[in-house]
Amino acid sequence: MVHVIETSDLRFGYRNGPDILAGLDLQVGAGEIFGLLGPSGSGKSTLQSILLGFQPGYSGSALVFGEPARRPRRSFYRRVGVSFELPAAYLQLTARENLDLFASLQGGASRPIMEVLADVDLADSADKKVAAFSKGMKMRLNLARALLHDPELYLFDEPTSGQDPARARVTRALILQLKARGKAVLMTTHDMHEAEQVCDRVGFLINGRMAVADRPAALKRAYGEARLDVVHGAEQGETQESFPLKGLASNARFQAILAEDQILAIHSAESSLNDVFVRLAGAGRS
Numbered sequence: 001m002v003h004v005i006e007t008s009d010l011r012f013g014y015r016n017g018p019d020i021l022a023g024l025d026l027q028v029g030a031g032e033i034f035g036l037l038g039p040s041g042s043g044k045s046t047l048q049s050i051l052l053g054f055q056p057g058y059s060g061s062a063l064v065f066g067e068p069a070r071r072p073r074r075s076f077y078r079r080v081g082v083s084f085e086l087p088a089a090y091l092q093l094t095a096r097e098n099l100d101l102f103a104s105l106q107g108g109a110s111r112p113i114m115e116v117l118a119d120v121d122l123a124d125s126a127d128k129k130v131a132a133f134s135k136g137m138k139m140r141l142n143l144a145r146a147l148l149h150d151p152e153l154y155l156f157d158e159p160t161s162g163q164d165p166a167r168a169r170v171t172r173a174l175i176l177q178l179k180a181r182g183k184a185v186l187m188t189t190h191d192m193h194e195a196e197q198v199c200d201r202v203g204f205l206i207n208g209r210m211a212v213a214d215r216p217a218a219l220k221r222a223y224g225e226a227r228l229d230v231v232h233g234a235e236q237g238e239t240q241e242s243f244p245l246k247g248l249a250s251n252a253r254f255q256a257i258l259a260e261d262q263i264l265a266i267h268s269a270e271s272s273l274n275d276v277f278v279r280l281a282g283a284g285r286s
Contacts, residue, residue, distance in 0.1 A: 003027045004153050004184035005034075005051060009060035011208075012046055020046045022208030023060070030152070033175060033185040035195040037273070038205035039281055044188045047205075048155050051186075052082065064153070078106060081146030085158040087138030088145075091131040095122055095141055098130060102145050110150040120144045121170055135162035143171065154178060156187040160194060172198050192273035202273065204280045211280050216273055223279050224271020231265040232257050238264055 005028040013019040020043045028034040036044050049055045050062050053072040062069040065079060089098045096113055103109035109116075117123045120140040130138060139162050146154055159175065160168035175198050178185055189195055195202050196216045203213030212219065226245045233239045243254050245268070257263065 002030050003063070004030050004065060005186060006063045007047075007061060010047075010050070010058060010062050011060050012043075012050060012055060012058040019208050021050075021058070024205070024208065024210055026203065026210060026213070028184050028186050030184050031179055031182045032201065033179050033187065033199045035199035035202035036186060036188045036205060037190075037192070037195060037202055037277060042205045043208050044205055045157070048082075048157065048186075048188070051155065052080065078149055079152045081149065081151040081154045083139075083142040083146040083154070083156050083159060085161055087135065087142055089130045089138060089141050092129060094127045094129055095133075095144075096126040098141065099144060099148060103148050106149050109148045111148060113148070116144045116147050119147060119174055121167065136164065136167055139163060140167070140171070143174070152183060154183060154185045154187075156185060158189055158191075159187060160189075160191065168194070192277060196273055204277065206280055219276050220271045220273065223276040225275075226268070226270045228254075229265075229267045229269055230254070230257055230263060232260065232263045234262065242269075 005026060007024055007026045010021050010024040010026075011019055012021045024043070024047065026047075036047070038044055046055065050058050051064055051069050053069055053076070056070040064072070065076070067076070090101070093101065095117060099109070099113045099116065103113070114123060114126060117126050120143050122137065122140055122144065125133070125137065130141065133141065139159070143159060146156070156175070160171050163171060172194065175185060175187070179200075187199070199216060201213055202216055202219065204211045212223075214222070227242045228245055228248060229240060229242050231238055231240045241253070241257070243251055248254055
């Protein structure tokens with residue numbers, strides 16, 4: 001796999017302060033969606049700033065398209081699309097006018113503006129002032145800005161923030177379409193369910209290091225525990241209990257519930273990335 005992003009022993013800290021990144025190793029390939037997960041303050045935004053050339057004072061290695069991230073050439077920014085968590089648009093301009101302006105700053109759009117607005121479900125609002133947009137609409141306009149020049153690499157920060165479930169589904173489908181076209185995507189999110197749905201691999205950034213990185217399913221198997229949820233008792237006083245699947249046949253409490261013959265519902269449940277996060281974050285604080 002060709003690495004679009006590759007860092008090795010990446011370290012960064014502000015003067016007289018602790019290291020925010022403390023030896024980070026990361027690889028993201030073309031046609032891959034990598035989810036960067038971690039608690040607030042773990043260094044996710046700092047990493048994005050370094051990769052974009054905004055924080056040159058790092059040590060170790062940070063390569064984007066095989067070139068050091070310290071002083072990217074102007075042409076570099078035509079190859080990267082960025083959508084940060086906070087909306088970034090001129091409120092008194094329309095959606096179309098905003099994209100016209102941003103395209104002119106980047107040397108022109110590679111795709112028709114109305115086509116890009118349609119991608120993020122904003123075509124009907126093309127001539128509406130952004131001041132009248134909801135937060136979710138502003139976030140989708142951020143995405144449109146990142147799509148304008150059809151770059152090779154996307155950095156997305158909480159891409160579905162402020163969006164209702166239906167709109168978030170559209171955004172996730174759009175990100176998957178980018179992967180299908182061979183684009184590389186590095187996205188940060190606190191939504192573990194979203195990470196499971198769209199990411200090929202996820203990495204947990206804890207205390208400035210990549211604590212672990214792998215496919216979501218592999219991480220859930222390695223750090224979680226599948227269980228069986230049992231609802232039992234009279235309907236007016238029902239109780240739910242959970243049991244690990246491992247050793248279930250010899251679990252005395254589970255066998256006693258079966259003998260009561262008052263089971264109302266049984267559900268199998270696998271571990272989630274939330275479970276992995278809690279376990280890793282807890283270990284990182286010890």
